Amino acid sequence: MSIAEEIHRLDELRARGVLSEAEFQQAKARLLSGATPAGGGTGAPAVEVLNRFRRSRSDSWIGGVCGGLALITGLESWIWRLIFAVMFLFGGAGALLYILLWVFVPSD
Structure with a gap:
């Protein structure tokens, strides 16, 4: 509209x-x-965070996913690496999620 x-x-x-x-x-x-109306539009904080999510080029070991997550969440990137490693040990979900984020999230 x-x-x-x-x-x-x-x-x-x-x-x-x-x-x-x-x-x-x-x-x-x-x-x-230009402000979005309350309760409408794409002004939701979660949507804004997802739109800012980028893989990091400076803080990366493999694909930069953990570095990008560290930038938008405020947690250190080593914590995200630990989370993905633990998730990998429990059924491989960490590896699958990391690969999907690596493929679909653009780099900064």
Whole structure:
């Protein structure tokens, strides 16, 4: 939906009495400033983190997955390497997950 359509929708809500004039002005200013509306759009923190996730070129042993995870989570990369190693020992899930992340996550 375009900004003009959003403003028209807000104006209809104001005309019906659902929004007060102050609420209409605040919502209109938020739309014009480029902020995403509450509860909508791709402004969810998890989505933003996933969009920033990249494999690290500087902190990598094999593919840089653990270095990239370290950057977005705040944990040290050696902790992620340990987690993948432990997961590898329990059925090989760590290796499968690492390979999938290596293939599908772009490098920085």
